[in-house]
Amino acid sequence: MTADAIVLAGGRASRMGGVDKPAIMIGGRSMLDAALDAVRDCAEVVVVGPHRPELDARFGQVREVPPGSGPVAAIGTGLTALGSTASLVVVLAADMPFLTGDTVHELLRSATESTADAVFAIDASGRPQYLVGVWRRSALVAALTGLDSLVNQPMKAIVPAETVLVELPDIADCDTEEEVRRARESLSSDRASARLDLTEARERIGSGLSTLVAYDAALGEVSGAALAAPIVAAGPLPRFDVSAMDGYAVCGDGPWQLRRDVGFAGGARPAGLLPGEAVRIATGAHVPDGTTSVLRDEFAAVTGDELARLPDRPIRGDVRKSGEDRKIGDLVAPAGTRVTAALRSAAASVEVTTGTVRGPVRARIVMTGDEIRSTGPLQTGQTRDSIGPVLPDLLAGCGLHVTDRVHLRDTAHSFDDMLTDTADFDLLVVVGATGGGAADQLRTALARAEARVLVPRLALRPGGSTVVAELPTGPTILGLPGNPFAAIAVLLALTPAIVAARTGAPLPRKILGPLHNAAAITAPVHRITPARYAPDGGWLGDPTVRTAHLAGLIDRDGLVIVPPNATDGSTVEFIPLPS
Template identity: 30%
Template structure:
């Protein structure tokens, strides 16, 4: 049986990053992986400007609170003022460039205006409420590195330096199918012994959230010949084949032998809970190439957790991302539980006191634990947890 670390290392070693790139509009780039870094050609901000509505002035002109100054100009954002004469002030609005000669801005709440005279009821200091040229980004600086998975903030930074388009890696193409004669689609009547195929919906949403193009191949009957045919079709036009169900040791579980017949299988059992059975390998597609294959367990929580912890890093690496593993937090356990011989990923959420509560039923079939939770506690093998212990928490914000 493989440890989690061994399984992840083997998966990542088998992830071949895509090389094809495409240029997309910056406004459509969120969620994509940057293939070419972005370097600024400008300073941001381009000029010294004010971060407050108020009056731009010379500090030397206001030695005492209550000093009157003539308002000689008005500067709105998008316009440029002229040299500020001694003894005068400029009415200025947030984002507007500072006029030459001014060395501070006094917020309007500390001023009183009568006609064209402003009384400054505050002694300013040099630099007050001024944003300096280039204090955010200097011209020539790399603002986004290749391999960055672009968030809303990254897209905003690209736009702030004038990048109208970005070069990104193409999306990973993933074929998704489920196996199991007991599976029915939502909206269909359940036959005796049937269950609705929640994994198909969960995994598609997870794949699309990870930036993949998904080909939904439906439900494959529990027959080896049908499974082999589905694998061949899926391999033809996709980088990865992802299945759920059919990877245990039951007589009706045909995915493992089908993959072995159509390609190769690299691993089978992992010492984690939930998610012990997992298959990884390749499916041949001709001309010496192959699609990667990952077979997830059929239990819904096992499928969900193994995707987050193992498949997601594989996908991110295959799409060219430089950071593929989640960042954890150390949080207080407001519960107690026994350890398990396997490494556990426990569904938990943060309470109002800043500690972690554990979902009462950690069964691999209870998918509501994943909607209740804020993330997963990564608990080492054999590690009992006492109230007050600090545990390793992986928030879903790092995993979804």
């Protein structure tokens, strides 16, 4: 049954000092966004409250008069603003961070299966929530018109006698700062316990990260970027008729009289040929007018000034016609194509040297841990930074531009400034501080920064503590384990997906093939381990690897991702190591 929706997003929030409650961020989204997402399937949605220019145009916006005159007045204003006449009306307050589409669907199902005038949710304490409900429009209209005034009326003034109460999970509002804090902790805990396999993680990254702003640039200066708009040929390819082979431009059937002039690529075009004439010509040279074909050297017999075709040699044209490969306006590369040497060359061949692009992604590397030291003699308890110096090369191999590398001490708020001042990078690669120990501060810093977590953890060994998030200001955070092999393995597994998502390119294609000794490597979760090419194709993986250093990557061709319960010969994903 079709339903409309009224979302109440006003009120004074007196117990929270008058803050804009619907705009409070919990779990990476505002409480208003949670309510709007819950009613996304409704025919028409009206938001009652202060005007919010950031809302999608499909949502109507109105304000009760006078502002802050209570939920009944707000419902009346919203009902008047609805242009649709759906028989059911959903009413939701935008102060419940756990609302979902399932909440609304269950209420609607109960409404269609009963004859009650309204259906309301019951929270965990058994208390009815009259601002989480579905009304029959006729009953709602009758309840509102039965009041002398709608201003400052309690909800009980319009609750009909015939109602149905439905016990639903996660029906809890946030009226105090303490309730907001508990809601954030609850969502953070739930999401922190979720582990995604690499396929799920890449899909979330591909669909969840925002793309960079497009701009025009010289293609030769943006290696690693991706096209934000297609490139089409500005000139034909070839520009004119050219010889495809070293040989002789001829006119008509042979034999031919050979002239003394020669056509060179980039040189002057030979004078036009008359029937029975031929001229020496090089590959790529502009053929003279009158050319009917090019006789390649290996098919030619020259006697003095006479040229003939050798017996039993095939007759071929060997002339590349103007526009044969590309005509003006032909597509060279679609949007999303990475800017590579091949793309730059293909574009230049049709007179295109600039394009509209996104990227390249600018990355800042952050090494964490008081025990890590990059230079100078090691002190007691310190460890040499063995991965920070190699990360720029590995990231460059993934198409990123590394801007700088910094080191953060292990303090409770060491990340806060870095997560706020984000103008100089698009991706923050953090090594360490992703676990649950006393020195692992990244996750709590992301919560303070109201980051949206896409990948809370990985179902992968090693590398399970990985986190991927997006800050409200736009940059991506890739939090890697501090273990050197785990950090590099996850970096190579996820960074291409991040680059693709930020630049608007498609997710990279996987390299798949047989792993001949999979049974010796497989575990209850996906494993990632070094591998080398097998002589007959496929790979041989390392059953064990020391993860505290990168020595296991020496003389290896890449990494393999081994699924649970794999058997010898199982198809696995292979990730080549950058050279």
